[in-house]
Amino acid sequence: MKIKSPTNKFRHDRRMRSSDDEEEKAADPPSAAVAAGVAGPPAASAEAHVHFAGRMPAGSTLPVCVSKDGPRHVVDKDCQRKDVLSIGLACSECFSGQRLAKLLQPGFEYEQKVMMDLLAGKPAAPLSIHTSGGVPAALSDFLAALEPHLPWKDANSLDWCASLQLEGASAVWAGIDMLLQLQMLRGQTRRKMVAVGARSYHGPPSTSFGASTPLFPKQSQAVYPVPATGEPFDERDLLARFDAFLDRHGEDVGVLLIEPQWGSSQVGLPWPASLARSYVRKAKERGILVLADEIMCGLGRHGRGTLFLSEAWELDPDAVTFGKAVGGGVYPLSGAVIKTGGTALGSRGRTVMQSHTFSGSSVRALMAGVEVLNTLPLYFDSIKKCGDEMKVIFRHLEKVSRGLIHSQGQGLMWGALVSREGFHRDESARARTVSVLRKNMELAGVVPYWVPAGGFMVSPVIDIDVGTLYDAAERMERALLATAEEVKWVQPTSPSVDVEVRVTLRLDNEFCLSEVNKQCRSRLHFARTCTSCDLFVRPALRKRFSSGLLELEPFAQFIDS
Secondary structure (H helix, E strand, O other): OOOOOOOOOOOOOHHHOOOOHHHOOOOOOHHHHHHHOOOOOOOOOOOOOOOOOOOOOOOOOOOEEEEEEOOEEEEEEOOEEEEEEEOOHHHOOOOOHHHHHHHHHHHHHHHHHHHHHHHOOOOOOOOOOOOOOOOOOHHHHHHHHHHHHOOOOOHHHOOOEEEEEOOHHHHHHHHHHHHHHHHHHOOOOOOOEEEEEOOOEOOOOOOOOEOOOOOOOOOOEEEEOOOOOOOOOOHHHHHHHHHHHHHHHOOOEEEEEEOOEOOHHHOOOEOOHHHHHHHHHHHHHOOOEEEEEOOOOOOOOOOOOOOOHHHHOOOOOOEEEEOOOOOOOOOOOEEEEEOOOHHHHHHOOOOOOOOOOOOOOOHHHHHHHHHHHHHHHHHHHHHHHHHHHHHHHHHHHHHHOOOOEEEEEEOOEEEEEEOOOHHHHOHHHHHHHHHHHHHHHHHHOEEOEEEOOOEEEEOOOOOOOHHHHHHHHHHHHHHHHHHHHHOOOOOOOOOOOOHHHHHHOOOOOOOOOOOOOOOOOHHHHHOOOOOOOOOOOOHHHHHHHHOOHHHHHHHHHHHHO
């Protein structure tokens, strides 16, 4: 089966957008943007990025993003302008279009006033201030907006303390920094090691804590056993091995890092919640402080109705990180918050050592952060709804690809791992399939987030409409079918699919395949994720993806019992 590049025709017409006043002036479809020649840089030549070292091999010619309308991007690549659905982006963005504009408006007006004063030769309010010279007034507003979302009961009565950073890796470093200092202040001077999960990733592996050690050994970390994506596991065995780890390293470890839902290193795999709680409890019983890294899965993306997954799962960590999209996906901003110990640090003249010029200094980032934190709860129901639809989509993709991928995830953070079964037990054959799938995804005009484990993640903007979600699903379906045919994939006769993955694909009780003409839920309608009407997604398309899914329910109920 050959796959064609998508045409520039917008798949969903304007009637599939909300009729709310805020949405009446919908942005032109990318195809129109292409046809009109959207302003932007000229198409990249082969030599355009020869001196740049970034995510791709140094000197690669990279696609240039010309315009964005939610996940619908227009890019210049190989001297051609084309539409793509960018549904990966590693959880780095949350809002788009008019919703993003509304979040950025207060900061935009602030900067306009600053510019007017500067141009008039008057003293102007700061856009940024070096940390040695003070802080901007917006810092207090940001901390006040953050406090109600902290993952601990009665957070306003706790002695919490936050450090603000620019990206995920430095936020994790700041959290470790503060917790290790607390261990020292409490007389635990021996506890200088950091425990990291096997296959974990907490930032660039050359300098950050995590299982990978590409440049030199990391003498200050110890690796503990965890569930592995795509492999069966026994919780009792894992807990026994974790106990053995604690017996061996427990007196030396000061901080344990845990991602409640893994990002790229484990292709979006969520921990079993009860197992995560057991790990956290056992670590704390040994005097180890626990840092929950929620750089990717936090900010409500997990779909559990809270900002932090730690709160929804009652993990009660000693610290938590946040980042990626808190600056609206426009301004770099991240942070780490410790549950208690702020006074102890201050009274002993201590502060976070992971500090630098731009730690909490950007006014625009802080103002955007306030708006993001205040707006996110309005979308919690929508994220949960999208998570239900993603269960439908990925179960269908598993089925039509004959087990070429195994999927896992929740909310708006999902991963698909290319199967290791059949002839994919030969890693070179599996690597070829991943390469072919990547080519076919590009031809289909869909850009997920490709990860080293051999698969991809889907983590789009959280205000994605349900119609666009299914548009991306159709494109992924075409790419998977083309790949299965090209590599001559044969489904193994006895696939060893992890039972836990199947259980995560169970539909919530309120899910219904025949919702059309039911009363619309206003919040979902506002977020364009309502399926009780046909304004946002074609009922026939949704039903086609749902075909056969309910066969899973009796099995899932049996497992739960």
